[in-house]
Amino acid sequence: MLRILCFVVATVASSMTFADVSAVYGFDDRSEEQRYQNLIAELRCPKCQNQNIADSNSPISKDMRNAVYQMMLEGASDQEIVDSLVGRFGEFVKYKPDLDSRTFMLWATPAIAVLGGLIVVVGIVVRSRRTGTAAPTLSAEEQARIDKMLAEKNRNGSA
């Protein structure tokens, strides 16, 4: 009996941590809840910077989560929800900023770095190929000299 009771208590206690979100915000189906989780994970808290609004406990994050939830209930699309928050708090609240003239370098830097690396690698390969193929081209005269030298060396060595 005691064992069963322990089991029940443990089960209930372990499910309590998961119940937190749905206790505050009820969703009709799993996919909606997943959508909500994705949205609040990619929105950034303006007050406690470098935290998303899912992680942050600040009052403004709470307001923003609430706004996201309300807009979802009203049937807004992800884009509309993000745009509405950007309209209030600025581009800052997006962890993935749009590509425009200000953020161009931000997006382009990885591509530039990869391109630069490729150029260096190609340069090294081409140069080593060039020196590699240059070595064995000998004129007939040089070849004759080498043959002679090798022949001499072999004779001396065996003697």
Add this chain to the structure above:
Amino acid sequence: MKRFLLFLPLLAAIIVGVVLFAGIGKDPTKLDSALIGKPVPAFSLRDLKQPETTLDEAVFRGEITLLNVWGTWCPSCRDEHDDLMWLAREKKVSIIGLNYKDNRDDALVWLDRLGDPYSKVIYDPKGTLGFDLGVYGAPETFVIDASGVVRYRHVGVVNGDVWERVLLPVINDARENG
């Protein structure tokens, strides 16, 4: 070609230096308002001092005003209060208050005890207008021009220095290009 390559690290160091130098002194916790150049969002909220009166965005029409977001729970608001008093009294600045996520009784006691620099105070206990304005931490002070358009937002305490260096130039600009 070889010699040019020798200068590459120097060139890279200069570029990185310029980029990093541009970031020095910038406070990343102070964000530009997303509402600059846009009208104050529509609202309909009670007047703190006259609970029967409803205020809307029309209160910002007619003259350049400062919109100061405050609350009795906010220690920095206490810090700047004397400076707001000075602005209202000495500089004849029109300041409208936004009492943000506060309760009326506390707010009225505060104004009674510390003085009232505000021509009007909008009472926003749920923070709805604050949210629409993108307020993320009181105190914040907005410069609103005579046609009700947001010109600037200052995050943090207003004092004599901020007034001279930051707010006054914006107000002068709003006056000239109003």
